Amino acid sequence: MKRTGALTAWLFLLPAAAVFLLFVIYPACEIFIISFRRHSFVGTGSWVGLDNYARLLTDGTFHAALLNSLLYLLVTPVVVTLALGLALLLEPQMRGIRFLRSLTFLPVVTPMIVVGIIWKWLLNEDAGLLNAALLGLGLSSAKVSWLSVYPLNIICVMAVTVWKGLGYYAVIFLAGLTAIPHELEEAAALDGAGPLQRLLYLKLPLLKPTIALCVIISSIAALKVFDEVYVIIGGSPAAEQPLVPLIFQSAFLDFRLGEAGAMSVVLFLCTLGFSYLQLRSWRES
């Protein structure tokens, strides 16, 4: 490798480094400081030690939001299992399957605001298509209040998250399945292994790293969820929503920066374990 002056190297790095420093690294440190202060948006506020954290310990809304965030993690097993099934269905090269793959990809790239508008309309209690279908088919005797009753409302939003993410994880699984050598499957088939056995004893063990990756990504996304919650059930009480909407409300509507900062730190610590695992899998590739 050619020795180039460190100055040249840093000149190329400078713009990106400045952005990372200013908008990621410095804020990631400052959020801890904010969490120890009584704060407004201007100025530095006053030091209150662990007061904000102590307040969180007795804050019922925060507990409810944290619980909802944990509930939201249930998206992970559902979306990963369904995506694996979808990938297995979309794996064979058949006529029309490419089109179907693109179709399952459409929700993935659709902006969440549009997804929210679509589903809020489908789940509308009075005029929604879903209630009309359930009543029409005789599956329900009365209109279901999908979005106004807890915990059904947050479960509906979780279902929307699953619907939007499914195609994304399926693509990752499809890549994992394609990487399995054909000879292995043929050999297993020759030895008399049926489709189910090949799935359980051949494909699943080989897909382990892929499954782990999907679990990590989906769990981080679940902890960070905001958009679909805000758009679909944003009008519900904060206690019926996960953590990030509560942080948003505390900071930008109630201006309680210190407490919002403490909640942000809690969120940071929750995601950190998952994202460390993700970073490691990234560096290996």
Place this chain on the structure above:
Amino acid sequence: MNQLRLILRWFVLIWIAVIAAGPFVWILVTALKGSEDIFAFPPALLPQDPGIRNFVEVFAIVPFGTYLLNSVLVSLASVVLNLLLASLAAYPLARMDFRGRRWVFLVILATMMVPEQVTMIPVFRLLLQMGLLDTLAGVVLPTCVSAFGVFLIRQHYRSIPRELDEAAVMDGCSVLGIWWRILVPLSAPALATLAVFTFVGTWSSFLWPLIVLQDPAHYTLPVGLNALLSAFSANYKYLAAGAVLTLIPVIAVLLFFQRYLVKGMLAGGVKG
């Protein structure tokens, strides 16, 4: 038996298609509905007098054209800056030997572990001090380069034979020349992947613009649609029309650049 299995398989696949595409079809049907009451129950499955009236009227009841222009500006600026900054930063990380290189790369990768949701309060304060609140620049700047982008381009640079650089140096090419004449042109596929990925991400971006933008004249499409959702939820026809319009570029990307999109998703394992 085989026949039966094939039929069963297609039955399942068709259901998948319905679940994936059905909601989109329904919002389109709603957007095309004319004079009828869309809150009628049960809803009419087909519009009585279908037309594009809602698409025209949504531009009149809210500054939809302004939202659209802002979204285009923000997305273009974001794509250009992400490509430029990532391809610049990736060069020394892939090709130069300087003290602290490994360390710098690690720190850049580590920024991936910091969610935007955690830094939004300090970044808001920072933009306030910089006077960039309620500006499109304030929307673009915090995400104008990503660890994913730097990583992606660096990996690609490393796959380009070093002999090309050396030959160029012999011919009197400068350091900047190597970057511009060799690495950048040969990285077109990786740059395209990053461009498509950044565009889709910025076009959808919601939380940050929602925080930064206050004046409706500065709203991007997602923030504008959200305002429409809170103010006009009684008239879902306009909302449906706005949603369909917002989808058009996304569908175009899916039709023409799906390959790059998938490549990016597999390379990163990152999700916005």
